[in-house]
Each structure stands twice: as structure tokens, then as C-alpha cells.
Amino acid sequence: MIQLDGICKSFGENEVLRSLDLSAKKGEMLVLLGSSGCGKTTTLSVIAGLTKEDKGDIYLEGSRINDTPPHKRGIGFVFQNYALFPHLNVYENVEFGLKAGNKRSTRGGNKTEVKRALELVGLDGFEKRNPMKLSGGEQQRVALARALATEPECILMDEPLSNLDAVVRERLRHEIAQLQRDIGLTSIYVTHDQVEAMALGDRIAVLNNGRIEEAGTPEKIFYKPEKEFVARFIGRKNIFAGRSATLDEDNGVLQISTGNFDLTTVFVPSSVGTRVKACVRPEEIILAKSDRNTIAKSARNEIAGRIVNISQNGPLMRVLVDVGGAEMSADITRLAARDLGLKGGDRVLLTFKATSVHVIL
Amino acid sequence: MIQLDGICKSFGENEVLRSLDLSAKKGEMLVLLGSSGCGKTTTLSVIAGLTKEDKGDIYLEGSRINDTPPHKRGIGFVFQNYALFPHLNVYENVEFGLKAGNKRSTRGGNKTEVKRALELVGLDGFEKRNPMKLSGGEQQRVALARALATEPECILMDEPLSNLDAVVRERLRHEIAQLQRDIGLTSIYVTHDQVEAMALGDRIAVLNNGRIEEAGTPEKIFYKPEKEFVARFIGRKNIFAGRSATLDEDNGVLQISTGNFDLTTVFVPSSVGTRVKACVRPEEIILAKSDRNTIAKSARNEIAGRIVNISQNGPLMRVLVDVGGAEMSADITRLAARDLGLKGGDRVLLTFKATSVHVIL
């Protein structure tokens, strides 16, 4: 368990943390969500002891660790830029923490630990490789193995996926979620990406201007935010709960059945029946008028519904549509809205590509 | 008129230009189209005299200029990274060529020329500004004004838009096309972007491996390429000729009427009746089965057609659809193709967003 009480930290004139309170329960994955410059990274740095707080207390498993140096806190850290040791190979990188921890290393006794850590992240056999020659995703896996090998009390991850491209990011995100649940490691994960926060967090704490605005389950934060800032920050982004219905790895397709309709998306490793969430960005939905109620055999992700509300959303119009009991938002141009002659109660058809459906396991 | 005869150039072991022949007629905009590393930039550099060719002849208006130093060739150059003088303000940047050209500058006599050049690019009033503090689009406009102020025989542009974001790129592209036509300046424009090549070129020369593969009008290059390399390089990319039908700057929408159907796109400055081309990327089209022939009042860019052919296209299936006499390609996933049970002759509906229509003036 990690607990922060009234942490303050300024860099010169710049107040980065303003009496921040935070706690992560044992075995829980807490996601710190916020835009850049809100103090996310500084928070992690203070917990790890890499930055000295100006005021406030830090507790790890109940004991105050303010004055414990970073190497004695037993807190793992995964950096955005991987921060691997460029002069050591993959094996030596993972072994580093084991050697640094015990003052004298048992001769050859680290081999099994290193192997196990590399197996955890699927890099068995990479021992002799130069980490700088690996892909970004592999480098971050090495960093993860390196942190896990020391068997830390808890682990802090600072936007570990933000330097990776979309496909690798999605896959590694699922692996991190899996790993964290399997090990049951108390984790704090920092991100600015709502999909990541939703996918990974047992709880989410939304950070704003050096303070926690609101913390709670993803459901609470995304569906029933109390604070206006959080509501605005999260937006209303067409998030639907469902179960994976059919998987088709060969064709790269996953079917999700929500209570109200089915969704097709690109393949994401899971098993049939897994509870998932899916989100569709409003600007990726095409809207058409339609009198049809159900569609025989047509494009995937074509959903019929009835307009509930139309409102301004910046340069676009946001159309809220009731689809089989759930609500879905679509953004269209103002002219399109006028030309289609849309008004409340109209029956419409919502269409979007499989790649527009973002899955949250 | 610019003519290159058998230009060869190697850098060490690397043969960049292999007996390249090229000519641009007086007042014409010639686009050099090719992927990176094909020798485009070296070609411009040789024409301007910044790189010394190993072999071959360069003619400007009929006279051989191989041995003329760059500052006496009278050839303007616009660089990808703008290459403004950071120690001079906007006025001084534009004035530089006037001062450098006449050995003694007529006292205060450059004011009108500088003002006219800045007006041409819409930067009147920016004289005192520090060019490094301007946006990328503004910097490139200053570079353009600077080159035009010297009234060069011809102008070379080396991917001038590739460092700009999409919106600015599109706008500046239209401005460059307009300007070039108004002044009637012989121009060679280098790009790797087919839309840019199509939009700007009076003629297009496709470069490959240090040689011109094929040169001709955009129509010839894009519709009837002779060489297989060009055909493959260009692909078949749903290019339709039409006229702008209605403009709606307030709503940010432009209607294009092709012979076969209408297209809606985001607003592009032009006037009603202007001949334009529009292109739609196959991967941005949604395909659905439909028995309907025409659609009453529905989404914009919904086009009915009949499948002509279905073929493999990498991991996707390419569906060729006859739409009112024209042909349009759409890329869909293999599973979608199977599930929809598509076969030749099926009636389908093609749908895409207004932002998926790329206009070529």
C-alpha cells in the first residue's frame, strides 16, 4: 500500500504539487490520469525518492519512507524512455538490480531469476542482445523485466507506452494488465490517454494542477464524474460494456456483443466471453437518415437508432442517438446536419469502420 | 526553359543521378515526383549550381550554364526547411537578393520591390518581424517572397510543403499554384506526394533510381502510365474530374459535381465552376450491400454502384465498383468481404466522410 499525505513540491517559482493526497491499495493498479504538466511524473518521482518533496508524508505499507533513500525503498520504476543501461547487454540489465541489492552476488545464482523475469515479458533468449539494438517495445519489456526481477513492493510506471506505435502500444498494454493481475503487484501507472486509463485502472485518479481532482473506479470516473473538470476532461466518448463474442485471429477480427448491439473490431488477444469495453470516437461515425429498423446483411458496425439530442460541439454538431437503449454520440459538420434536416426523434443509421472501435480489456 | 542532358552525379560509391534527361518549358510547372532517395533533390541542386555534376549539360534558355556559378544563374530556390537568414528580419530577408544582385544598392530603392514580393505572398506588414518567430507556413511564404523578389528566370522548389501540417499545406499548395500561373514562371517542383504532383503539375516527371521513368501530363501519368514502375508507383487512387458546384465557406463545405455523382469535401478556396479533381483513398471507404439505387436524403458522399471486380491487395481485399460509369476502388478486410458475400455484379453502397475527399485544383 502506498499513501501520500499533503505532498507539496515546487521547482523555483513553479508549484508543481499542491498538497496532493493519494493512496493505492495493496495489489491494486492505480492510474494517474492527467494532461501534460499536471504533476504526474513529479508525483511518481517523489514516491520513488528521486525527487525530494518540500512538504508532506509518504507511507509504504504503513511506514513513513520520506527519509529512506531511493535504493532502499523497494519501489520499481518503469520510465517513458526505457532508461536501459546502454553499456550492458539484456542479461546484465535485468541482473543489475539483483547485484546492486545483495552486496555480494552469489556466484551464478542470479541466472534463474533473470531467466524468469525475461520469460515473464516474453524475451527469453534475448540475454546476449544489445538493448540499444532492440525495438522500442522490446526495450520497454526489458525495462519491465529489470524492474520485476528485484521483486519490488510496488511498481511505478511513467507513461511507459507513449513512445511506442499504436499496434505495439495496444499489445503491450494488454500484457502489462495481464502481468500486473497475475503478480498482484501494487502499481501506479501514469498516463494522459483515457483509453489506457480505462483499460488498465482498478481505480483512476484524475490529476489537475498538482492536485487529485477525483479518484474512483473507471466506471465512476467515466460515467458519473462528480467534478466538472473531470466530466469535461473525460468527455462523453461512446463507451460500451460487452463481452467478446467471437474471435477470429486469422481474419484479424473480434466480435463484441454489448447488451444492445454487436460491434466488430480488429483482433485483440482475449478469450470468448471476456468482459470488455469498447469505445468509438464520435468524429469517426458517419450518420445517415434511415427508415430501416434493422439491417439485413450489410457493412459491419452499422447501427440504427433515434436522435435524442443535437448540440453544438465546437465547429461541429454533436448528435446524441439512442441505439437499442444505449446512447451514442456522433460528430458531423454543421452543413451536414442542416442538409440532413436532423431533428430529435429522427431515425438514423450510424456507420463506422472496425478500426474505429477501440477495445478496452 | 530548362534542359538537362545526360546528367550523372555520384557521391563516393553512390550513383545518385544516372544520365538524367529533363526539360521544363517556359512558363510551365514541372513536378518531379519520386520516393525519397531517388535523386530529386540532387537534380535541383545541380540545376541551381549548388552541386557540381560529374557529366552532362545544363541549358537555361538555350545557353549552357554548366560553368556559370550559382549566383549568376538567376535561378530561384525554395528549400524544404525554409533556409531563412536568422539574423535578418523579414524585410531584410526579402531584400537580400536585391542587394546581393546589384553591387551597389540604390538608396532606399528596394522598398517597392520588397513590398510587392511580400504582398504577393500575403505577408504585407510583416516587414519588421523576426522570421524565426513565424509559423512554418509564414516562414515558407517569406522564402517564396525572397526568391520571387529577385525576379529569377525560373524557380526550383524542393518539397516546400512537407514540413507543414495538413491544413496549411493544402492552403499554401493552392497559393503556390495560383502564384505560379499568375506570374508564368518556369518552375520545377519536387515532391513525393501524388496529390501535390497532380494538383500542381502542368507536366509530371516520375523519377526512379536517378533517371526519369516517364514524363507527361498529369492525366497521362495518372490514367495511362506506360511504364509498369509508374503504374505501380501511382496506383489507382479514385481520382475524379469535376467542377466545384457550390461553395460554403461559412459551413466549411465544398460541393463537387463530377459527371457521375456529387462529392462533398471540406472547403477549399476556389470559385464555382472551377475545374477540379478529387481523390478518395480506397481504405477510407465503407462498403455495404444495398438494393437501393439512389438515396433520398442521407449522408453526404454515399454512392451506389455495382461491383466490377474483387482482388487481393495485401492483407485487404480491393473491391472495384462501377459508380455511374466511373470506377471507384474500396479496400475492406477479408472477413468483411466474406461475410458480406460480395461477388461481381452485386449492388453496393460506398460511404465516406467529407474529410476523406482530397481536392486537387
Added chain:
Amino acid sequence: MSLSFRISLSLIAGIFFGFIVVVLSCLLTATSFAEFTGEIRSPEIISAILLSLETSIAVVLLALLFGIPAAYILATKRFKGKNILDTLVDIPIVLPPLVCGLAILIAFGGEGIFSRFDVLFTVKGIIIAQLFVASPFLIRSAKTAFESIDRDVMDAARTLGASEFYTLTKVSLPLARNGIASGVVMTWARALGEFGATAMVAGCIPYRTETMTVGIYMHAMSGDISASVALSLILMSFAFTTLIVFKYLGTIRDGNLGPRGAAAQ
């Protein structure tokens, strides 16, 4: 933070810095204000100061004349043997000044190939010796400054009708000015502080070839410590000025006036 580690680290560094400060401040305590003002009014001291300023300024001007073209060629041209020239510039930096001095002594001496030039034991000799030792600093600094100018910016000037000379004076030199300025400061400081090569080539003749550094040595050897200290304090004040100018130029160069700042936009 492991306290003992930090303490031992700070202690070691502290001893070192402390030693430098204490030793340098000995110069200040070795004289009184009255003694100092008395010394710097002596004609020999004044002559030494003037000679040092005269020679070091001549060295800077000559270094600019020869060094800027050399730096420009090394930075912008490709030619055979460029690597060798590049190394040649660095030789006087790593070669002990005394060795340079000996080489000059032999070259201009009785049997040397430059023997018909009368430079040994003259002011000309001092200037040649200092130029030999100090000018590489200007060349290196100017070369780096020229190299960091965006090649396209110089090419743009050429296509706008500027000759290579016009481009050099109106584009390259203005953009390299901070690098050249720090090179000038460094070269000037070097020339002012040069002793070994100067003494070798020009000897130690009071009023004729006695620069400030030669004066410090002569007076110290003859036991006239207060004259040495006076000259040292003046040199020290020059050195501090140099350092401050140097750091200031470094700040400007890292700021947004130089070519790097421009390229980052």
C-alpha cells in the same frame, strides 16, 4: 542519499577547490594596495604591460586574418588532405609552447631557412611565438561556428545572387560571430599568458622584449616578488574579464541568436 558517500565526495572536491582558492588568494595577500600602486607606476612594469597588450592585440588581428580563411575552408570545403590540415591546427594546442618556441628559434636562427628575417630577440619574434601558440584556438572555435550554420542558408544566399565572398561577409560571418568572438577572447588570453615560447624566441630583455609574463619570471627569479605580484594581479584581472566574457558569449550562443537556436525553430 548515502550520507558517508556524499560527505567523502564533497570533502575530496572541497579540498581541491579550497586549495585553488587559498593558493590564488595568496597573490592578493602578498602585497598591499600602496605597494601595488607603487609597482604599477614603475616604468619597467608599464613598459611590460604595454608590450603585452601591443603584442597580444597584434596576435589577435593576425589570427583573424589567417585564421578565419583557414577555419572557413576547413568548415565548408571538401578536398584531399583536409584531415591532415585539421590535425595540423590541433598540433600547437597539444605541443608544449617551448617546443614551438625552439622550432621558431631554429627556423629564424643563424642557419634556419628564415634567417634573413630579423625576428629573434625582437617584438616581431614575440608576436610570431604567440601567434603560433594561440591562433589554433581561434581557428577551432571559428571552424565549429561555421560548421554549425545550416548549409541550406548559405546555399539560399548563393541562389539569391550572392557571390561566395558576399555570402561569407553577409551570412556566414554574422551567423558565426559568437563562435569567432569566443575564439578571439581565448586567443587573446592565451597570447597574453604565453611565456615559454616567448622567452625562447625573444629572450628576456628589459624594456625591449619583457612582456608581463616574462617580467613575472624575471622579477621572481631576481627576488623582486612585489613586482611579480603586481603583474600577476593585472594578468589575473584580465583572466577574470576573459572568463566572464566567455561565459556571456556561451549564454548567447545557447540562446536564440545563434544558428543553433535558429535551426531549432
Added chain:
Amino acid sequence: MSLSFRISLSLIAGIFFGFIVVVLSCLLTATSFAEFTGEIRSPEIISAILLSLETSIAVVLLALLFGIPAAYILATKRFKGKNILDTLVDIPIVLPPLVCGLAILIAFGGEGIFSRFDVLFTVKGIIIAQLFVASPFLIRSAKTAFESIDRDVMDAARTLGASEFYTLTKVSLPLARNGIASGVVMTWARALGEFGATAMVAGCIPYRTETMTVGIYMHAMSGDISASVALSLILMSFAFTTLIVFKYLGTIRDGNLGPRGAAAQ
């Protein structure tokens, strides 16, 4: 290309480079092989060579002992007065060695605060003088090397259970090794070529405080040019070795072993 501009540019640079080459090669032609081998067998020359090597190596070791902690602190810690310490490191670089020598002479002299240490006119004095003048080069180079290590990499080591000392020895030093190595080479070359401060503090006592540079000066002054030339040629060969090692380390550092190469991945 304007031909006259290029020609005049090349001419000016050519004169300069030509002058350096001709003057330096005078050293080679001033002696014969037989004379050279004869000279370097003389006991005084051998003693000077050994003394120079001995003192310069001692200086390098002391510079490492004091300089690495100083460089590490300057590169990684924030504290008040850091700017002043930073400037302090540069002072011996711009201050003429003779002034440093005089300061040491006074500090360790009869009335100086370190007078109870017996260093004047001894080998210890030579070492102190050389250390004073040469060690800042090591500190500067090591500091830059430490600064260019990604802060996150050092932090990662800390969170993996490494103490600050363990991180220094297993992460920072290995990653800074090329920068430290070029600093060592530079400091060694400086110590070897030092003359002014050495002569001031330790005098010119044959066999006792006669380093190679002092030997060159003494023999040249007493007219024994061939001994000076022999010593100069040996120093010159050291300088060339230094330059080659230096350029080689520069190449490695620009390659993919150093911290910058790693960061670029």
C-alpha cells in the same frame, strides 16, 4: 565559384599552414639521427625524461582522485554557489601558468600559509604546479561526460536498489569513460608540456627538478641546441600520440558506445 576569391582564400590559409609545417619541420632537420641517439643516451636527458613521465603520471592520478568527484558533483548536484565553483574550474585554464606558479611560490614560500610543507625546488613542487595548471582539463571533460548521461538511466539504477556509490561506479563511470579518457589524455599532455609554473616553483636544478621542458629551455639558453632538439622531438612524438588517441576517442564518442549514441536510439 568566384575564382579570385577562392584563390586568395586558399593562399592566405596556405601561407598559414605552410608556415606551421615549415617551422615544425625545422626541428627535424636541426639534428641528425646519430646526434639524436647520442643525446638521448646522456644521463641528464634520461633523467629529465623520467622525471617528466613520473610527475605527469602522478598529476594524472591526482587529477583523477580529486577531479572525478569534483566533476561528478558539478554535473549532478544542485547547490548554492555551484556557478562559482564552475567558474573556479575554468580559472587555471585562462590564467597564465606563470601566475599560478607565482601563487604557489608565495603560498609555499617562507611567509606563505603552507610554508611548513617542503615543496619548493622539489619534485613535489613540480607535481603541485602541474596539477594546478593541468587538472581543470580533466574536470571539464569529465563534467561534460557526466552531464550527457541520461538522468533517467542513473535514476533507474537507484530504483533498482543501487546506492549512489554503486551507481557511480557501475553506471556513471562506465558511461562517461570516453569523456574521462580524453580528459586524461589532455591533462597528461598539459602536464608534460608545462614550463612556466614548474620553473617558477621548482627552479631549474639539473637531475633534481629538470623536467623535459625545463631541460629544453636550459639547454637552449646555454647554447646546447642539440639536447633541446632531442627533448623537443620526444615531446613532439608524445603530442602526436596524444592527438591520435584524442581523435580516436572523439570517433568512439560520436559512435554508438557513448551515452549520446544510446539516447539517439
